[in-house]
Structure formats: structure tokens, C-alpha cells
Amino acid sequence: MVTERRPIRLTKMHGLGNNYLFLDGLAEPVPPDDDLPALARAVSDRNFGIGSDGLILVLPPRDPGARFRMRIFNADGSEGEMCGNGIRCLARLVYDRGYTRETEFVVETGAGPIRPRLHLDGHRVTGVTVDMGVPRLERGMIPMAGPAGEQAVEVPLEVEAGGERSVFTVTALSMGNPHCVVFVDDLEAVDLERLGPAFEHHPAFPQRVNTHFTRVLNPERVRVRVWERGSGPTLACGTGACAVAVAGALTGRTGRRVTVELPGGSLEVEWAGDGHVYMTGPAAYIGDVVYDPH
Numbered sequence: 001m002v003t004e005r006r007p008i009r010l011t012k013m014h015g016l017g018n019n020y021l022f023l024d025g026l027a028e029p030v031p032p033d034d035d036l037p038a039l040a041r042a043v044s045d046r047n048f049g050i051g052s053d054g055l056i057l058v059l060p061p062r063d064p065g066a067r068f069r070m071r072i073f074n075a076d077g078s079e080g081e082m083c084g085n086g087i088r089c090l091a092r093l094v095y096d097r098g099y100t101r102e103t104e105f106v107v108e109t110g111a112g113p114i115r116p117r118l119h120l121d122g123h124r125v126t127g128v129t130v131d132m133g134v135p136r137l138e139r140g141m142i143p144m145a146g147p148a149g150e151q152a153v154e155v156p157l158e159v160e161a162g163g164e165r166s167v168f169t170v171t172a173l174s175m176g177n178p179h180c181v182v183f184v185d186d187l188e189a190v191d192l193e194r195l196g197p198a199f200e201h202h203p204a205f206p207q208r209v210n211t212h213f214t215r216v217l218n219p220e221r222v223r224v225r226v227w228e229r230g231s232g233p234t235l236a237c238g239t240g241a242c243a244v245a246v247a248g249a250l251t252g253r254t255g256r257r258v259t260v261e262l263p264g265g266s267l268e269v270e271w272a273g274d275g276h277v278y279m280t281g282p283a284a285y286i287g288d289v290v291y292d293p294h
């Protein structure tokens with residue numbers, strides 16, 4: 001139930017078609033916390049709202065080391081810890097609005113401090129590289145343990161979908177938010193609408209999960225179809241692309257530098273020697289809108 005009745009000014013942006021409505025909390029009033037899940041559901045609705053994969057709030061930081069704070073709500077109103085495509089858009093938005101002249105700054109997120117770096121052509125932002133931090137092999141998800149208790153990089157997962165049980169080999173890891181990577185030979189054969197929800201709500205993932213069906217094209221290039229927690233099929237997932245790159249490298253299928261092809265376009269991802277994952281991609285405007293359902 002949205003109790004906030006004032007018109008709300010929003011900016012719609014996308015990273016490779018993964019589209020979000022941004023509420024600029026540095027310039028606009030921010031509705032009370034309790035209203036945010038319902039507001040996200042309402043504005044994200046493609047028929048009765050504006051339509052988006054979710055709502056992102058740009059806020060002043062609480063952490064003195066950060067310049068901005070980001071909160072991301074999925075289309076179903078659930079809050080995610082991080083959004084890779086969203087943070088590139090946020091970085092472009094705060095720069096274009098003159099909130100900073102820095103081209104590199106820290107954004108506080110639910111996944112900790114994240115550092116975007118803008119690429120400029122004059123004053124125009126042409127792309128953003130984000131230090132996405134250090135991946136973790138488990139986080140309240142499947143214990144990634146092998147038969148002798150050693151750290152495993154892949155484990156079997158039995159999934160029931162549409163009355164059918166199948167066993168998938170998966171890598172579950174956290175980029176601050178939870179991901180499950182499934183390597184497949186035939187990406188087109190994946191029934192995303194059936195399998196996506198079955199993975200998302202699998203008991204192995206108490207926080208639910210973002211799932212990435214991935215085909216390795218060669219050690220430097222993979223192709224992915226995404227099912228996002230709380231938003232369903234999307235054209236791209238930035239944190240997911242990072243998870244895929246890490247899973248590819250850990251399982252020896254790829255090198256540490258990969259081009260991740262998604263339905264909406266490609267991201268460049270590197271799992272660097274410092275242990276951090278760096279993601280590079282675009283951030284684009286769609287338009288401004290006033291949400292005013294009266």
C-alpha cells in the first residue's frame with residue numbers, strides 16, 4: 001500500500017536493457033521506508049505503472065567513506081543488495097546532475113562500498129567500469145563443499161520444475177547478492193520461464209537467487225540467459241555477469257577476462273589479480289517521468 005500521495009519525479013535509465021526507475025533522493029523527497037516495496041511494485045508494473053525491472057534510490061551516504069548511497073528494489077518490491085547495471089546508471093546520473101566532478105567515487109550499497117569509474121568523452125559519459133568487490137563462494141546458500149569437505153566450485157542441485165525433476169551442476173556465489181551459475185551446452189533449449197522460478201524459490205537458496213544459464217563460446221566469451229530474483233527474465237544482469245565470469249574461471253572453463261554476451265548486449269568482466277571483479281559497460285537514459293496516480 002503506497003501511502004505517499006505526492007507526484008514522484010523519476011528518471012528511467014538502462015544498462016543493456018536492464019531498466020530501472022531512479023528516484024533522486026538528493027533533489028526529491030523520499031517516501032517513508034515502509035512505502036518503498038509497494039512503490040517499486042507500482043511503478044515497475046508494465047501495464048498499470050511506468051514499467052521497469054525495479055526502482056533505484058539515489059541517497060546521501062551514511063558511511064563517511066562513501067559519496068552516495070544506492071538502494072535497489074526489484075519489480076516484486078523485494079530489496080536487493082546490489083545492482084551492477086543500476087550502479088553504472090547511478091554513476092552517470094550523479095555526474096550529469098553535477099553532484100560530483102569526480103570520475104571515481106564510492107557508493108554505499110547493501111553489498112558494501114562499491115567504486116564506479118566513469119569513462120568520459122569531453123563531459124559525456126561513454127561507459128563505466130565498476131570495482132564490484134570480491135566474490136564469495138557461499139552466502140547462506142548451498143554449502144559449496146566437496147565430498148571430503150573441501151571447497152568445491154561446482155555442486156549437484158536437484159531441481160523440480162513443472163512436475164519434472166532434474167539434476168543440474170551449479171556454482172553458487174555471492175557478488176554481495178546471491179547468484180547461481182549453470183553451464184549448459186544448448187542455451188536455446190533452456191526453458192527459462194519454467195526453470196527460472198524453480199531455481200529462484202529452491203530451498204537451497206533461503207534468500208532466493210538470481211540464475212544465469214551460460215554457454216561457453218570460447219575461453220574469452222560466454223553467452224547468458226538471465227532469470228533475476230524478484231524481476232524474472234531481464235535483458236542483462238551486471239552482478240550476474242560478474243558471477244558468471246568468476247564461475248567460468250573457477251571451473252576452468254574460461255580465463256579471468258571474459259566478454260559476457262547477454263540478450264541486451266555485452267559486458268566486459270575481469271576477475272583481476274587483486275581478487276576484485278571489474279565490470280565495464282554502458283549506462284543510458286530513457287527519459288524523465290512524473291508518477292502521479294490520482
Ligand SMILES: N[C@@H](CCC[C@H](N)C(=O)O)C(=O)O
Pocket residue numbers: 018072074079080081082083084085086177178210228229230231234236237238239240
Ligand atoms: N539487475 C541487477 C541485479 C538486481 C538485483 C537482483 N535482482 C537481486 O535481487 O539480487 C544487476 O544488474 O546486477
